[in-house]
Amino acid sequence: MKRRTVATNASWERAIDLSPDGRRIAFVRAGAPKVVVVDIEGKAESPVAEGDHPSWSPDGKRLAYDREGSIYVTELETRGERKIVNGGGPSWSR
Numbered sequence: 001m002k003r004r005t006v007a008t009n010a011s012w013e014r015a016i017d018l019s020p021d022g023r024r025i026a027f028v029r030a031g032a033p034k035v036v037v038v039d040i041e042g043k044a045e046s047p048v049a050e051g052d053h054p055s056w057s058p059d060g061k062r063l064a065y066d067r068e069g070s071i072y073v074t075e076l077e078t079r080g081e082r083k084i085v086n087g088g089g090p091s092w093s094r
Contacts, residue, residue, distance in 0.1 A: 015053050019060045026054035026063055035065050037076070049074050049081060055090040064090035 015028040026037050026048070035048040048054075051065035051072060064073045066088040074081045084090075 017054050017056055019056050020058055021060050024060070026056060028052050028054065035063060035074075037063070048076070048079075053088070053090060055092060057092055064092065066090055 013027050014030055017026045019025070023040050024037050025040065026035060028034065028051070029036050032050060033052050035051045035054045036045060037048055038045040048063055049065065049067070049072065051067040053066050055064045056062075057064070057073075061077065062073050062075055064071055064084070066072070069088060070086050071084045071088065071090045072081055073084055
């Protein structure tokens with residue numbers, strides 16, 4: 001396996017989660033905090049939403065994250081966001 005740098009400043013990027021297909025990484029850019037997705041090559045970075053603790057859906061089409069004490073889900077293709085429930089620490093059933 002070849003190592004690649006996909007984050008430019010590890011002290012500002014945290015809560016990393018690898019997509020189910022292994023081709024994308026979701027992480028939080030500290031300071032905002034902002035959920036960001038980048039491809040495994042470290043290119044094609046795309047902000048998703050304000051939030052923390054991203055978690056990929058099993059099919060890789062959605063991201064769950066918490067924001068202000070609630071869990072939200074964003075459809076990555078449409079960028080449609082919806083609040084799911086009050087509480088933190090999103091996790092998907094497999």
